[in-house]
Amino acid sequence: MCGIIGYTGTDGAVGDVLLTGLEGLEYRGYDSAGVAIADESLAVHKREGEVAALEAALPDTGLGGTAGIGHTRWSTHGPPTDANAHPHTDCAESVAVVHNGIIENYQTLRADLEAGGHEFTSETDTEVIPHLIETALATGASPEAAFREAVSQLEGSYAVAAVFPGSETVYAARHESPLVLGIGDDGHYLASDVPAFIEYTDRVVYLEDGQFARVNPSGIVVTDAQGAVVETAVEQIAWDPEDAGKAGYDHYMLKEINEQPQALRQCLRERVSELDGTVTIDELAALEPTGPVQFVACGTSYHAALYGARFLRAQGVPAQCFLASEYTVDQLPVGEETLVVGVTQSGETADTMSALRAANRVGATTLALTNTVGSSAARECDHVMYIRAGPEISVAATKTFASQQVALAMLAATLAGETPTALCERLRALPDQVQQVLDMSNARAVAEAYEASDAYFFIGRGYNAPVALEGALKMKEITYKHAEGFAAGELKHGPLALVGEQTPVFAMVTGDASASKTLGNIKEVEARDAPVVAVTDSPAVVGQYADHVLEVPSAGPRLTPVLANVQLQLVAYWVANRLGRSIDKPRNLAKSVTVE
Structure with missing residues (x-):
């Protein structure tokens, strides 16, 4: 601050x-x-x-x-x-x-x-x-x-x-x-x-x-x-110095959304090999984890950490995720065998730094996953992995979130000790697929259709659940409209009472085992007259259940949510733009939160 x-x-x-x-x-x-x-x-x-x-x-x-x-x-x-x-x-x-x-x-x-x-x-x-x-x-x-x-x-x-x-x-x-x-x-x-x-x-x-x-x-x-x-x-x-300028864009946020392909290339550079199907993170060569992983983070970084924890569990590594402000080492099993990962764009977030310092005091191994070289997190943790997104000026995080997602996917492979060759191929293909979304997105038309809505709901399952939370956060941050994100299955356990014809529901439906269940959730909201915007890699199947479709390429069940998030960023941006909001400087917020 x-x-x-x-x-x-x-x-x-x-x-x-x-x-x-x-x-x-x-x-x-x-x-x-x-x-x-x-x-x-x-x-x-x-x-x-x-x-x-x-x-x-x-x-x-x-x-x-x-x-x-x-x-x-x-x-x-x-x-x-x-x-x-x-x-x-x-x-x-x-x-x-x-x-x-x-x-x-x-x-x-x-x-x-x-x-x-x-x-x-x-x-x-x-x-x-x-x-x-x-x-x-x-x-x-x-x-x-x-x-x-x-x-x-x-x-x-x-x-x-x-x-x-x-x-x-x-x-x-x-x-x-x-x-x-x-x-x-x-x-x-x-x-x-x-x-x-x-x-x-x-x-x-x-x-x-x-x-x-x-x-x-x-x-x-x-x-x-x-x-x-x-x-x-x-x-x-x-x-x-030009990296910190607008480069002709009306807002830093739009510029940084469009910089995501390059940010992901920088994040992946010299770390992923398709030839031998390996992920190598040189700065983590000395890291030898022996126990569970605990993520601590806030805001957008917390949503990335939720995504990363799920990735780790899928690789067989026990992982939990905590809001940094709620992390208390005296009430959790934290010891020398625990790896505590602080996910923080700035490397200065006060709540995250407090959690990492507490973990250091009890002897846990600490790792900073950050965008900022020389930051407090980078200097005080035992290990650091940089996401390499470049400077991000807009208060609303975009390219750093995508880079965190990809960095956490690589971290999961590193901690698990193995990487499926298909995952390496999909990671390397991801920047071009993000560019494809940017080039073909119809998010602006969707924003025009729903700019006057009373509220916005975002739902997803599995790896899409953190993206639903992030989509809602972006909408709240820069439009000042009410928005909520949910794991799709939770919609019927209370939030459905708020759904109506002025409440568009953005549903992430991508090619994984939970897609059919999410389609069931879509039918539930349609029965309450709510319009549905499907973000999907299967438009031919899902499109018949939605009022609008935001299409993304298929990158597999674990990485397609990275692409889905780009569409949600664009929707939030264009709604805020049409409402005349202060997009780069949303009211009451600041980029680097250095107070607890």
Whole structure:
């Protein structure tokens, strides 16, 4: 949640860099935005709304200075208002601060500060930080010492950055909330995520929990909590800046749906061999699982994990799936023989990280399945498998879900120790089949037919059940319409009471043993006058039972659901488009959920 950008340089580009960075981070939060520029004094500008509202409010003379910080907010403490927007300052405007995360002891800190005469102007937890810094400065502490003293009093999760008037240095620290540093030719950067500065540099340093950074035009210094300098590794990001652009599409979501064939090719590259029918994941060569597998995940990643757990069980590997926020190691059989797999697109999801850390504490082997190189999950787990989907900017996940499905299919083969040759062939054929769906889909016409519906139901069995859940989630996220997903057999155990002529039912009917049962469920909803949209690889058979058909190629019972999901993504997109929704920035949501 929320996005931080910081820059310090001598090229006079502070304002441009901060605004470009905020635009690149807006998928992390867009309730309000603001910047603080450090010159001889602090210049703070912030506005409720998207980054465009901030830009419109900036002075015509531009933003000067050699150091600055910016923030785009996803509200936790207090509604989106100008006053609650970051950056926040102290009473004397001797420091400006931006913050991601939640300060759990802020109420106690605020009460103590108010008792000492400090006046607060916002409802946020963040505002305690500049006042703590002000208190330390009053004792004669240097800016860096005051910053460290303030951070030492915080409890909870945080990524914090601060600037001081008359200084060209940005100070930063992190604990359970991401910060990455960028090394440029004319200046240096810090941000919550790489897209904030990928236009300027691809050389990065990932800050670890408990570390502090001092960033100025001459360089970057990373220290530990005691102030000792820490040696850091500089990594190179493999993204092209154009990967994070819209490339002519109206929305990032549509672009990323259409990038799925390439994303799957990247995921499969050098991992699947049709010649000898094997899956080889080099980064998991040292993984030697001996016991059951437990998946922990949230949201879209949880639906992928449900799919992966079923895949593993079919390969003979005991597997369970848990919502990360509900995962408790003291109530589950978790030990040294357990492999706990955290499925997380960003590698920073707070609930998933909490579950993985708990698993680490009890001695389980942990594996991160993520899209983000250098993320917290990748660094803290015993093993990591990257899904290689490339940057995904739209809040609604599309290409990362498909890549997770395919990566989990390969993981299942790896853990089982064998791969049917037919599965390898079907995996390699999948990108072209996704392209076929994209080229031939009639999802736009289906969206036009049902855009005015009261609600949408999605049903499927077996490997299609997680896809039904994901289809409903996409519809909810970007259309703001009521949608629910069910295992098809559960429809008659309660939800059928909600079905009527204004409730289209999207039924996944693909070539497996459960198809005939799902057809029975279709007949049940038809008897209640509900329109049916069948997503199927057997249109000649299934079409006679449906009002509309979304056809997909056959990829076998385990992989055809990957193709079915593409059709559901397109339906959700076109319904939202016709309703005029903010597709890439759906209300109340953010891309990277870094609070529990």
